[in-house]
Amino acid sequence: MRRYAAVRMLLHERSTTAGAILGVVAIVFLVGQQLAVLFGLFTLMSAVVDNSGADIWIASENVENTSSAGSLPIRYVDRLAGMADIEWAVPVVYAGAQLRLPNGTFQPVQVVGVTRPLLHGGPWRFAAGGNDVLLEYDGATVDKFDLEDLGSPEIGRIVEVNSRRIRVAGYTDGTRSFGAPLLFTNATKAREVTGLPADRCSNILVRLRPGASVRQAMADIAALLPKASALTSAELSRNTILYNLTSTGIGSSFGLSTLIGILVGVVIITLTMYTNVLNRQRDFAVLRALGARRKDIFFIIVYQALTIGFIGLLVGFFLLAGFLFGVKGSRLPANLPLWMPPAHALLTFILCLGGSALALRRALKIEPASAFR
């Protein structure tokens, strides 16, 4: 009966109930949308590392993320080749450059040079062409989402990067990064474009044999290359995300907007539920006089808060799904990891309960004797 009474009260106060549900929808959608975009950006930040196929990234000493410059002697690759646990180790070039646009202005690009013929660390999804275009002397790929920024070069067009000719030979599909557009080419062309000496590389990608211990391999690499920095792909990915979060202000920006979403929702829930209790003080007093204990009133308010949370969650998730579906395949990165919806639902229920705290406090203070006044 308590549950039934709680729901009937919600249905009776349609406008305030709708207001509270709106508050929950605001939390679910605004926070969910902000987090989806943030996680989408995380994916972009670490995309080159996450999709490299490597277990370990080796960089010059003290380099902790992909945004840091530095180079390594390419002879390190030969030293690594002697390690039994390593399946392959390849050098890559990773450096910034300027692409000249048809109107004469420049667009910064991130050049990624991969080693022929295996092309490990290369693009991972294509819209036109394939990995083989990077085998060509001056072949390069750009992403279809970056075409407009790069002056819309069609396949076969020669573009100028750092005053060197390079040919757009393929389009990738969502092979993007957080910063400047990625331009994949072979390591030889990348060195020519970026001016990196032939005996040096930016990183060495290492893939371990199946079953090999990453910890042991890291220790072996540290002993073998004491002047280099070795990080697992997971570490580098995490470091790169953290670096971008803290250095670009993106973390505080998204954090603030997420917080605003939460605050707006909680304020709406709090005000509407509090108003609801204020309007129904006599009802609660009468129920108390009839025999309701404080815990019964507590149950009714909490049940109402959770019901509002559940309905708001359904509507909010529906809108969020619409948003994610709408931006799928667009430039706007959005990604909701599997653990996010349950975590978001839990947060929403906690916020609903938090939002109802004031109403609960008021309702529990109502004395049964007030039913007689």
Add this chain to the structure above:
Amino acid sequence: MLEPVLQLDGVARDFSDGRVVRRVLKETNLRIVPGELTALAGPSGSGKTTLLTIMGLVLRPSAGRITVSGRDVTALGEDELATLRMDKYGFVFQQAALVPALSALDNVLVAAAIQGGRVRAETRQQAVGLLDKLGMKEYANARPQQLSGGQQQRVGIARALIGDPVLLLCDEPTSALDVESSHLVLDTLKRLSRDPHRAVVLVTHDPRVFPYADRLIKMEDGTIVYDTRAASAGGN
């Protein structure tokens, strides 16, 4: 001598505004026996509602002892008092005070199941039967706002009776009713008070109530100044 359903011994109540403590109900002794309709009358501020709420176990006395059906309940905890109210008491409020979100039938049922659990089929049957007895069966699914004042009050009486209470406390049940509805409600309360296990206490300003009362208690300044029981026994 009948066993009282409620007995107050030296019950008093103080209220404080933070600076001054005022005794709004002076030491009161009272025995309410079953089979009677007792009218509690007096001017505003005389302490009759305070006395009613203390009798109803919704307000604790500052002094004195309360006994319900022979059990001393003065020191019981809040939850125990709530359960006692649900099990042994029925309340009829001014203007019925039905919960507007619930239908007439649900308003009756809520008094039986507000502490949780499912409403049993026999409780539902009993509620429908009560509404039927009070001429409200056809309005069982109506919302309070769809009912007249008199109809609401009859639903309120059905709600008060659902737990088969030994004590029915009514707070000015006719104050918002027209003459015809008032008599209907008072007839009903009078009939209910004829149950040898039940007592009815009614707080009122309304002189139309007095002819229905078996016993009349008048209060002034927090004191019982007249009680027909005492008068008939040769007291004041």
